[in-house]
Amino acid sequence: xxxxTSALALAALxxxxxxxxxxxxxxxxxxxxxxxxxxxxxxxxxxxxEQRIRLATSVETDGGVEVHARLNLFNDRWTGxxxxxxTQDDTPYSLRDHRNVELDYGYVSMRTALGQLNxxxxxxxxxxxxxxxxxxxxxxxxxxxxxxxxTMITVYDRRQDATTQSLDxxxxxxxxxxxxxxxxxxxxxxxxxxxxxxSYGLLLAQFEAGGSGATTEGEIDGxxxxxxxxxxxxxxxxxxxxxxxGDLDYRIGGHYFGNGHGPAFNEDSFGIYAQxxxxxxxxxxxxxxxxxxxxxxxxxxxxxxxxxxxxxxxDHDLTATRxxxxxxxxxxxxxxxxxxxxxxxxxxxYEMMDWTFMGALGWVNYDRPSEDVDxxxxxxxxxxxxxxxxxxxxxxxxxxxxxxxxLGNNSHASSLNVSVQF
Numbered sequence: 001x002x003x004x005t006s007a008l009a010l011a012a013l014x015x016x017x018x019x020x021x022x023x024x025x026x027x028x029x030x031x032x033x034x035x036x037x038x039x040x041x042x043x044x045x046x047x048x049x050e051q052r053i054r055l056a057t058s059v060e061t062d063g064g065v066e067v068h069a070r071l072n073l074f075n076d077r078w079t080g081x082x083x084x085x086x087t088q089d090d091t092p093y094s095l096r097d098h099r100n101v102e103l104d105y106g107y108v109s110m111r112t113a114l115g116q117l118n119x120x121x122x123x124x125x126x127x128x129x130x131x132x133x134x135x136x137x138x139x140x141x142x143x144x145x146x147x148x149x150x151t152m153i154t155v156y157d158r159r160q161d162a163t164t165q166s167l168d169x170x171x172x173x174x175x176x177x178x179x180x181x182x183x184x185x186x187x188x189x190x191x192x193x194x195x196x197x198x199s200y201g202l203l204l205a206q207f208e209a210g211g212s213g214a215t216t217e218g219e220i221d222g223x224x225x226x227x228x229x230x231x232x233x234x235x236x237x238x239x240x241x242x243x244x245x246g247d248l249d250y251r252i253g254g255h256y257f258g259n260g261h262g263p264a265f266n267e268d269s270f271g272i273y274a275q276x277x278x279x280x281x282x283x284x285x286x287x288x289x290x291x292x293x294x295x296x297x298x299x300x301x302x303x304x305x306x307x308x309x310x311x312x313x314x315d316h317d318l319t320a321t322r323x324x325x326x327x328x329x330x331x332x333x334x335x336x337x338x339x340x341x342x343x344x345x346x347x348x349x350y351e352m353m354d355w356t357f358m359g360a361l362g363w364v365n366y367d368r369p370s371e372d373v374d375x376x377x378x379x380x381x382x383x384x385x386x387x388x389x390x391x392x393x394x395x396x397x398x399x400x401x402x403x404x405x406x407l408g409n410n411s412h413a414s415s416l417n418v419s420v421q422f
Contacts, residue, residue, distance in 0.1 A: 296330025
């Protein structure tokens with residue numbers, strides 16, 4: 001049945017365009033990588049190879065209605081002769097099993113009197129990968145021009161659904177408990193210019209649950225337990241400013257996330273970052289950044305720490321070199337209200353013909369009373385990228401972090417990758 005479903009899904013994407021489609025475009029990407037990692041927490045050396053192929057299409061009808069979709073044709077770690085056995089499949093790139101063809105995103109887009117309306121599975125990014133990084137959302141969004149280059153985006157996301165959420169032990173009491181598993185997110189976002197070469201973004205969001213969502217705890221078999229959608233009732237406010245001034249570029253942003261009545265982000269938490277880069281010569285650029293996360297706040301997986309071991313792993317473009325124990329974010333709950341993480345880092349980038357070389361140094365302080373931890377981690381990172389053709393890049397990475405005091409052993413990881421855009 002899976003093979004039949006996969007074949008039908010692929011045929012639907014690449015089949016002959018219907019007569020009412022006036023513009024059809026195809027594209028995609030293919031990625032392959034080999035890697036080796038040593039996680040300081042386990043001190044085990046892990047090696048492997050992984051591969052991903054995605055095919056995208058965009059169809060516009062004569063009525064101006066557009067359909068955008070992308071399929072994962074293959075997305076897995078190489079597992080040898082037993083490849084495809086469900087119990088042995090790994091889940092690189094997106095934490096989902098894509099041995100069979102699956103939808104990555106797919107939505108309908110149409111013009112309305114209020115703006116561009118988009119309905120379906122959509123990509124989500126915000127705040128330079130600090131708040132959201134390459135996520136996928138079941139979403140209705142309306143993009144409304146306000147004039148003067150300013151835009152308002154109105155969004156509803158279905159974040160969790162009770163019919164697909166199973167509990168090993170369903171709650172004994174509380175008729176609302178099932179509906180509390182439904183998760184909803186609504187927000188307004190504004191983007192536009194502040195001045196010449198300066199732009200801003202502001203997101204105002206509210207998380208809710210389908211049921212009353214009035215309490216954090218319920219009962220399972222008579223024992224107290226967290227029930228319902230984790231961040232229900234929480235508020236998220238996420239502004240940023242970015243711009244250029246001559247050879248200098250900069251990005252400043254952050255977010256507040258808290259005040260919920262679920263098990264996550266029920267305390268006030270916030271994070272801020274400031275990044276800048278200066279083009280010293282046409283070939284050489286220096287960058288620097290400072291980031292501070294307080295109260296166990298959210299730091300999205302794709303945030304660019306300048307280290308291939310620390311974040312730099314967007315939700316649907318995960319990297320095998322990321323070390324989970326070095327994550328800088330939290331769940332914003334009562335236990336983590338006194339936690340904080342501070343990052344200071346610098347990076348140099350040198351471009352020479354078809355080559356790009358990058359080197360970075362940084363320091364991270366993990367001050368987490370919730371884990372009885374206050375440790376410093378120093379890291380170094382090297383990368384080399386070669387533009388083999390206009391569509392194909394070959395690149396290698398090596399990252400090292402002094403994590404002996406924090407995780408028990410030092411951590412390092414390397415990778416060699418090929419990326420093709422078509």
